[in-house]
Amino acid sequence: MIRICLAWFCLVVAALAACAGTAPAGARPRPNDLQSLTVYYENDLFTDTDRYYTSGVRLSWLSQDLEAKDVPAWAHATSDRLPWLRRDGWTNNLGLALGQCIYTPEKTAREVPDPKDRPYAGWLYGSVALHHKNATRLHMLELTLGIVGPEALGEVAQNGVHDVRHLRKAKGWDHQLGTEPGLMLTYDYRQRLGTIGDPDGVAADLLSSLRLNAGNVLTAATAGVTGRIGWNLPRDFHGSRIHASGYATPPADADTIATGRSFSLFLYATAEGSAVAHNLFLDGNTFRDSPSVDRQPWVGGGELGAGCSWSRYRLTYSHVVRSKEFHTQDGAQQYGSICLSVSF
Numbered sequence: 472m473i474r475i476c477l478a479w480f481c482l483v484v485a486a487l488a489a490c491a492g493t494a495p496a497g498a499r500p501r502p503n504d505l506q507s508l509t510v511y512y513e514n515d516l517f518t519d520t521d522r523y524y525t526s527g528v529r530l531s532w533l534s535q536d537l538e539a540k541d542v543p544a545w546a547h548a549t550s551d552r553l554p555w556l557r558r559d560g561w562t563n564n565l566g567l568a569l570g571q572c573i574y575t576p577e578k579t580a581r582e583v584p585d586p587k588d589r590p591y592a593g594w595l596y597g598s599v600a601l602h603h604k605n606a607t608r609l610h611m612l613e614l615t616l617g618i619v620g621p622e623a624l625g626e627v628a629q630n631g632v633h634d635v636r637h638l639r640k641a642k643g644w645d646h647q648l649g650t651e652p653g654l655m656l657t658y659d660y661r662q663r664l665g666t667i668g669d670p671d672g673v674a675a676d677l678l679s680s681l682r683l684n685a686g687n688v689l690t691a692a693t694a695g696v697t698g699r700i701g702w703n704l705p706r707d708f709h710g711s712r713i714h715a716s717g718y719a720t721p722p723a724d725a726d727t728i729a730t731g732r733s734f735s736l737f738l739y740a741t742a743e744g745s746a747v748a749h750n751l752f753l754d755g756n757t758f759r760d761s762p763s764v765d766r767q768p769w770v771g772g773g774e775l776g777a778g779c780s781w782s783r784y785r786l787t788y789s790h791v792v793r794s795k796e797f798h799t800q801d802g803a804q805q806y807g808s809i810c811l812s813v814s815f
Contacts (some may be wrong), residue, residue: 472684490738503536505722506583509812511570511713517790517807521638523576523709524630524793524804527713529570533602533721536562546601549612554602556610556648564721566600566613570713574752577801587799590762591647592752593625594618609708611659617688618635619751620650649756655686662709675700678709680743687757690749708737708774711787712808720785721813735780745770749789753797764797774808783814 513527542550542563550556563719576588584591596617616621626644633640660681668674674806684692697709707721747768755763776789789808796804 503722503803505814506535506813507720507722507814508531511810513713513806513808515806517763525575529568529786531712534565561603561605568598571595573629575641577645582642584646585645589764591618592645593623594791607663609661613657615655619648619653622650644764647763648761651756653688654659655684655688655785658683663740671703674704676704688751691745691747693743693745695743697741697743699739703735704737707733711789711810715804722814732781737778737782739776741774743772764799766797767795770794770796783810
């Protein structure tokens, strides 16, 4: 699948290089007074597996576009210390999110997990984010606080769903990672590199991303590129699944809805690579002995997906593949990701 993604990108990049120019770097988007609420659901049931990163849910809210004078005092204090978050003529958004992620070993029928397999772990968290953007570039800073361990309700969520669906329960949750508060600071930069075709008809575009995470939950750097092709492509920075960052699907454009040009249908592909210095869910608890595995320092991934939007609603589905995250992992991980967003 990664080879397919790379081949797709090569074609798009070649076309953009030959035919397209980027939008002006200082272009300013028209302010939007709509907000968005986005629900993400990720699970390996879409790929008929039940292992490793096995479930993720997230609810994200993103505010309407805000002028600098309208953002809260804490956001002002943050942007005053970071020049790239206080550029004249750019707009701002505030974001909030709640989520849970669940991780299990491959062999969940064992009451005593294989020490070479991924540890059981749950992660329950909340986050607050500040977005600063113009028409082609987005800077995002997010603070995430949460809890790892039994209090994250990973066992309750997984085995509760399995009980309802009459599936076999995971038996090794008594050996999950211990209780530990989680703190993570994330910086995410995204850029729309170029578009070819008719923006109001059939077109293709290319976007890049750079994400930096620091904290006891995850310390990593990730770079990626996304290509999209379709009808009436969204004028946004593409966010179709749960990342280790708070980018949420932006609100639908109020002017586009009013003029009846809100229908969009598109395909997309993403390729990314990560350098991982620390991953709590693989390295184990920070201040106590716990299960752990030997982490891979380099991880690659890709996704293929489709999306559509109409009026105030957007729906996307992604098929995601990630290379081995630890040395004794049995092959790549695959899972599906659904994202539903509504603007109001």
